[in-house]
């Protein structure tokens with residue numbers, strides 16, 4: 001079974017979902033540079049994340065993808081350029097500030113509290129309660145049902161939320177993290193594709209969550225090194241090479257073969273890069 005077959009939605013090739021031209025970005029990088037010593041990990045990189053769209057960030061190892069994730073998540077400060085949320089420049093000093101602006105990051109290592117149940121991992125202290133202090137108690141039924149419903153909304157119906165999170169597979173952990181982020185009001189979702197090799201079914205779960213978040217109106221940044229998966233869910237494709245944006249394409253500009261060719265570098269990327277530089 002291919003990932004495409006495992007997905008619950010049709011291959012969107014025939015009906016590209018493009019952002020309206022006027023849609024304002026929820027988050028934008030304008031000419032952002034990040035240096036480690038003298039070497040730029042990001043070199044005047046620009047990209048826009050629009051509500052209800054999936055922007056795929058692609059690139060080889062060392063291209064600068066993780067650096068983008070760190071900047072938008074408030075883990076790393078940029079040295080030059082601007083980071084804008086809803087059109088206003090921001091400078092995050094810590095991850096909490098990014099989270100407070102509705103930016104949720106699903107990190108590659110997907111930490112869960114292993115011995116706690118799935119539903120407890122979902123709420124992590126924010127459980128619905130009933131009664132009034134000093135008799136306030138967690139509303140167990142509401143907490144379990146709420147977690148199950150949120151998981152269903154991101155494409156994982158029927159999961160036993162009473163099992164310990166340690167029993168979840170990687171793709172299911174991913175669904176849990178995205179369900180949480182969407183439930184708690186994320187407006188921008190940054191998905192750093194799990195580094196561990198995933199089965200087709202688990203990979204399909206990851207892609208499903210990306211689509212579910214997009215359909216909920218979230219601006220999604222999907223970081224991946226796999227053009228075939230990116231093309232299944234992406235509305236826009238930003239290709240990083242050596243810290244620079246080598247290509248910024250829509251589904252109309254590029255098919256999956258073209259994207260794969262660009263990713264493999266070589267002549268196609270060199271030509272495109274040269275064209276882009278001429279156009280600057």
Ligand SMILES: Nc1ncnc2c1ncn2[C@@H]1O[C@H](COP(=O)(O)OP(=O)(O)OP(=O)(O)O)[C@@H](O)[C@H]1O
Nearest residue numbers: 036040041042059060061062063064065066067068
């Ligand atoms: N802490 C650091 N100190 C020095 N150089 C760094 C540091 N982190 C990243 N770099 C360098 O910055 C560049 C971009 O790295 P980055 O991790 O953002 O790339 P990436 O596309 O995410 O790669 P990968 O897929 O391997 O994570 C690379 O040349 C990398 O060696």
